[in-house]
Amino acid sequence: MRLFNYTQSDRRGVYAVLTSFFFIIVALVATIGVLFYQNMLVTFERSIEKDANEYSVVTDAKNVLFSCYGKAIDERKLNKPCNVSMIQGYTIEKIGINQCNESFHDYLNNSRYDQSFVYVVPIQEDKRICLGRLKIFL
Amino acid sequence: MSVTENVMGGVIVMFIFLVAGAIVIHNLTGHTVDKMELTKNKYLEEAYSSDFNALLQATEPTTMRSFSDLLTDALYYRQDNLTFGSTTINTREFFTSTLDAAIGEGRYYMEIKPKIIEVSLNFVIDGSNSLQDEREQLAKELPGIIEGVKKKIYETGEEIVVANIYILGNRYDLKDRQKCDIYNTDRADITCYVIGAEELYAAPGDFNNETFDVNSKDQYKVEFNVTPPYSDVGYVRNIRKAGEKDYYEADWGAGVAYASAHNKGMAKLVVLFPVSDELSTSSIPDACFHISDIPRQKMCDLCSTDCPAERSSASIEKALQVAKTNGHIVNPIYSFTCDYDYKPMFNTYFEIVNGRSTSNVCSEPVCSGCSVNNGVCFHPDCESVILEQMNHVADETFGKVINLEDIQNLVYDISTTIDDNIEEYKFRLGEEYEYAARFVSERSLPLPNKLMTDAKLFIYPNKNEVA
Numbered sequence: 001m002r003l004f005n006y007t008q009s010d011r012r013g014v015y016a017v018l019t020s021f022f023f024i025i026v027a028l029v030a031t032i033g034v035l036f037y038q039n040m041l042v043t044f045e046r047s048i049e050k051d052a053n054e055y056s057v058v059t060d061a062k063n064v065l066f067s068c069y070g071k072a073i074d075e076r077k078l079n080k081p082c083n084v085s086m087i088q089g090y091t092i093e094k095i096g097i098n099q100c101n102e103s104f105h106d107y108l109n110n111s112r113y114d115q116s117f118v119y120v121v122p123i124q125e126d127k128r129i130c131l132g133r134l135k136i137f138l
Numbered sequence: 139m140s141v142t143e144n145v146m147g148g149v150i151v152m153f154i155f156l157v158a159g160a161i162v163i164h165n166l167t168g169h170t171v172d173k174m175e176l177t178k179n180k181y182l183e184e185a186y187s188s189d190f191n192a193l194l195q196a197t198e199p200t201t202m203r204s205f206s207d208l209l210t211d212a213l214y215y216r217q218d219n220l221t222f223g224s225t226t227i228n229t230r231e232f233f234t235s236t237l238d239a240a241i242g243e244g245r246y247y248m249e250i251k252p253k254i255i256e257v258s259l260n261f262v263i264d265g266s267n268s269l270q271d272e273r274e275q276l277a278k279e280l281p282g283i284i285e286g287v288k289k290k291i292y293e294t295g296e297e298i299v300v301a302n303i304y305i306l307g308n309r310y311d312l313k314d315r316q317k318c319d320i321y322n323t324d325r326a327d328i329t330c331y332v333i334g335a336e337e338l339y340a341a342p343g344d345f346n347n348e349t350f351d352v353n354s355k356d357q358y359k360v361e362f363n364v365t366p367p368y369s370d371v372g373y374v375r376n377i378r379k380a381g382e383k384d385y386y387e388a389d390w391g392a393g394v395a396y397a398s399a400h401n402k403g404m405a406k407l408v409v410l411f412p413v414s415d416e417l418s419t420s421s422i423p424d425a426c427f428h429i430s431d432i433p434r435q436k437m438c439d440l441c442s443t444d445c446p447a448e449r450s451s452a453s454i455e456k457a458l459q460v461a462k463t464n465g466h467i468v469n470p471i472y473s474f475t476c477d478y479d480y481k482p483m484f485n486t487y488f489e490i491v492n493g494r495s496t497s498n499v500c501s502e503p504v505c506s507g508c509s510v511n512n513g514v515c516f517h518p519d520c521e522s523v524i525l526e527q528m529n530h531v532a533d534e535t536f537g538k539v540i541n542l543e544d545i546q547n548l549v550y551d552i553s554t555t556i557d558d559n560i561e562e563y564k565f566r567l568g569e570e571y572e573y574a575a576r577f578v579s580e581r582s583l584p585l586p587n588k589l590m591t592d593a594k595l596f597i598y599p600n601k602n603e604v605a
Binding site for chain 2: 033037044052097098099117119120122128130
């Protein structure tokens with residue numbers, strides 16, 4: 001008597017099960033992959049929206065600052081902070097070129113910020129226009 | 139078996155579905171990446187544009203002039219060093235230090251060039267017979283030259299190119315007036331004038347402030363003292379004196395001053411082409427104008443090797459003052475080709491000089507009035523002086539001397555010179571990296587002559603700034 005007697009039909013059944021199992025695994029991996037990819041895409045989209053929003057916030061903040069200090073920033077007004085609630089803070093640095101006196105005005109509320117954006121801005125010193133760097137922190 | 143087939147079928151359907159899904163998601167990802175780049179680039183473009191506005195406002199400390207004013211002045215006068223009163227400033231140094239500090243070294247390229255919508259080509263041609271070939275060739279080729287310049291500056295189709303011909307001669311003389319007939323003046327863009335002593339020089343009465351119209355186009359003659367090379371003082375009957383055609387017909391210096399003054403203050407690119415084979419005010423030495431004995435005088439005209447370089451130079455310096463004040467370019471055409479055929483009208487001269495009057499006389503070394511190639515070549519000793527003075531005029535006005543060795547090259551030489559004039563009318567700062575990612579901001583600024591100019595600032599972003 002043979003304890004295990006495999007017929008040809010039995011072997012086919014085993015192959016079928018194995019093949020099905022293999023395909024199911026492939027399908028699962030693919031599904032997980034697609035889901036992961038999709039998730040990444042959604043995160044990516046959100047990041048873009050966040051970036052776009054950041055760009056618009058920075059632009060708005062710059063406009064608010066110009067309305068506070070003037071299109072050519074009036075140095076005399078720089079002693080007072082401008083209320084720009086949508087950002088963490090800003091700094092305005094007057095560059096010491098073309099015989100302009102260097103100066104630095106720091107209105108950063110706290111040292112925690114994600115990103116900073118820099119603009120070159122005109123700063124009025126007496127009757128002349130000097131250049132400065134406006135740094136906006138988000 | 140059937141169970142296996144069902145499972146397999148399901149798996150295949152799911153696989154197809156997943157692959158399709160992956161493709162769709164991949165496309166969406168590409169779209170999202172593009173969108174992200176667009177958003178970021180749009181922001182950077184606006185930010186850099188705002189930076190450019192700030193830069194243009196920066197004040198130069200000694201002259202208190204703005205960056206934009208100095209930029210247009212430097213372009214207009216095409217000089218790095220500009221003088222305001224007693225102060226001279228190096229504009230290039232000011233621009234470079236400002237841009238380096240504000241944008242960062244090596245991160246920008248600035249280019250400024252005029253927006254040329256109108257070009258005025260002005261040919262001031264020696265009216266003597268030796269330039270007849272050049273006048274005829276120019277008349278034939280002028281429409282082609284105009285079309286060539288139009289193509290070069292084409293942008294909107296509204297560009298205008300005009301040509302003015304100023305023939306140095308006596309406008310009361312019919313023969314001189316007929317020199318204009320060869321030009322196609324029926325065309326609206328070609329005009330020909332005969333200008334002589336009356337037009338070229340200030341009359342003594344012009345210096346009387348009470349009667350002279352200071353707003354006149356001829357004000358420059360008083361301002362720069364454009365007077366004939368000889369005065370009427372010491373006039374003796376039968377002795378050649380001031381106002382004679384011999385020198386005003388060749389006074390291309392005074393001709394350039396006249397043409398420049400008559401194109402003053404117009405918002406266009408003005409290019410002047412004096413065409414001559416003589417020194418300005420002619421190559422006839424000073425001494426010849428004061429000889430009353432005709433044979434001796436003709437001998438002097440043809441044979442003296444004493445070039446009147448100083449007289450010519452005085453006329454040219456006045457032309458330079460006018461052209462430079464108006465920001466006009468002068469490209470002198472040097473046509474000392476000695477190709478003027480022997481003409482019977484010279485018989486008298488040669489007979490006087492040599493005692494004979496045949497065409498062969500030009501093949502003999504009679505005096506410097508003749509070439510060795512059977513052609514008439516007046517004052518060959520002045521050749522190098524003419525070229526030297528023409529080069530001086532061109533250097534001072536950012537033009538070029540056209541050495542017309544072959545008259546057939548006239549169109550080519552003029553067209554390439556105008557191309558160079560237009561191309562070189564630029565002011566550049568920084569390094570241009572042709573294939574690098576960059577953001578370009580553009581502003582239109584007015585030049586002192588009202589011509590508008592395009593100032594472009596290329597900013598090469600930092601790596602972390604580019605999406």
